[in-house]
Amino acid sequence: MSYxxxxxxxxxxxxxxLCYGPDVIQCIESSQPNIHSSLLSxxxxxxxxxxxxxxxxxxxxxVSNGPGSYTGLRIGLSTAKGIxxxxxxxxxxxxxxxxxxxxxxxxxxxxxxxxxxxxxxxDARRQEVYAGYYNTEIQPVKxxxxxxLNEFSFQDFMQHHPCLFIGNGAEKxxxxxxxxxxxxxxxxxxxxxxxxxxxxxxxxxQQQFADVAYVEPFYLKEAHTTTPIKKII
Numbered sequence: 001m002s003y004x005x006x007x008x009x010x011x012x013x014x015x016x017x018l019c020y021g022p023d024v025i026q027c028i029e030s031s032q033p034n035i036h037s038s039l040l041s042x043x044x045x046x047x048x049x050x051x052x053x054x055x056x057x058x059x060x061x062x063v064s065n066g067p068g069s070y071t072g073l074r075i076g077l078s079t080a081k082g083i084x085x086x087x088x089x090x091x092x093x094x095x096x097x098x099x100x101x102x103x104x105x106x107x108x109x110x111x112x113x114x115x116x117x118x119x120x121x122x123d124a125r126r127q128e129v130y131a132g133y134y135n136t137e138i139q140p141v142k143x144x145x146x147x148x149l150n151e152f153s154f155q156d157f158m159q160h161h162p163c164l165f166i167g168n169g170a171e172k173x174x175x176x177x178x179x180x181x182x183x184x185x186x187x188x189x190x191x192x193x194x195x196x197x198x199x200x201x202x203x204x205x206q207q208q209f210a211d212v213a214y215v216e217p218f219y220l221k222e223a224h225t226t227t228p229i230k231k232i233i
Contacts (some may be wrong), residue, residue: 002059004200007192009036010068010096016043017193018051022201024194025049031190055087058157062092062200064099066218067144068122069132073217086213092203093210094196097132097144103195104166105138112136116162121169129169130220146221149176158182179228
């Protein structure tokens, strides 16, 4: 078996876990806003200390690599890269939406029918969300996408499948879809490094590692930036 350090910073939750094989043995997290830069390294140090292992005893580092918060993704990936460089470890980059779907299935008490789709939604501001589409085996049925919501969004899926919309983009989606009969919404569901364990273990066993030197966050769409207006003197 192998120890894998799990970092989840793609949302407002800052979450660090340690798994031994596919089993989580420690997890520390906080949902306080804007604390990733100050607490991520503290959580990592604390979880290794509690588990009485060092970074060099890890087999890999896994990071939830987007889509999600631009700042959170940059902090998570740069921290993961630093550990990998320092301890000569492989890096596992996971899809944040797939992590959400996996954790929802693992943690929910909701009965999930076999033909159900789990659709994690990350709020991308205004009327836009990042959406992923997964079956009950947490396999993607469509590539993730950035969607500007309207009353026709997700209609093709809801006509043929019960759809579970999860995450902080679910509330505004619910208000637009008007409670379609084939939809259920879990707006208060939050992601966690716990949900990374099985996915990270599968990728570790299959040696599906990211290139530490060149991997970048998966933003799904570019950040909006503005150019300062020069003063005319």
